[in-house]
Amino acid sequence: KAGVTQTPRYLIKTRGQQVTLSCSPISGHRSVSWYQQTPGQGLQFLFEYFSETQRNKGNFPGRFSGRQFSNSRSEMNVSTLELGDSALYLCASSLFGPNTEAFFGQGTRLTVV
């Protein structure tokens, strides 16, 4: 069974630009969550989608947004990029969300210059 697929693996963007990251969850999984990993803050929850609806959101500014499509694939968007947005962005899929194991993709490494 295929795992969680994130594209692209690496991105370099300039301050002020916007970026869109993509995540394809494990087949049959309906919950997709996004996390940001930085050396200083560790793994921080961004948001979670289930059946195309955002159910939960972490403490990130409105520049961070996402959506989920009917096939459960998800995208996250960061607008007006800042240097501090440089991080590994991880997507996780699970069957239902709470109290079920989340399986992570390999992540997208975003570098803002």
Add this chain to the structure above:
Amino acid sequence: DQQVKQNSPSLSVQEGRISILNCDYTNSMFDYFLWYKKYPAEGPTFLISISSIKDKNEDGRFTVFLNKSAKHLSLHIVPSQPGDSAVYFCAASERGTSYGKLTFGQGTILTVHP
């Protein structure tokens, strides 16, 4: 406010011995706990989980213990192998409406020496 803490940034163990990784939490609403293993530039890999209704769960070489009164959990790896060398994260989820949200500790770097 760090709700999940892994107070040991690193742990070094000899091959064949037991590795014990610890995690403390402060949020009494957490009711499900997970351990993940992570290599650099890759996503975390799920290892083992435990519900708050249990105090122990085993899966092969990995055992997780939960002490709810102390708000403490630990991961035991027996016997440790060099391939176990990685960063280990504990994570917790909260009952109620915190759908899909895992709160992670800062991680412990485990090094297993041959």
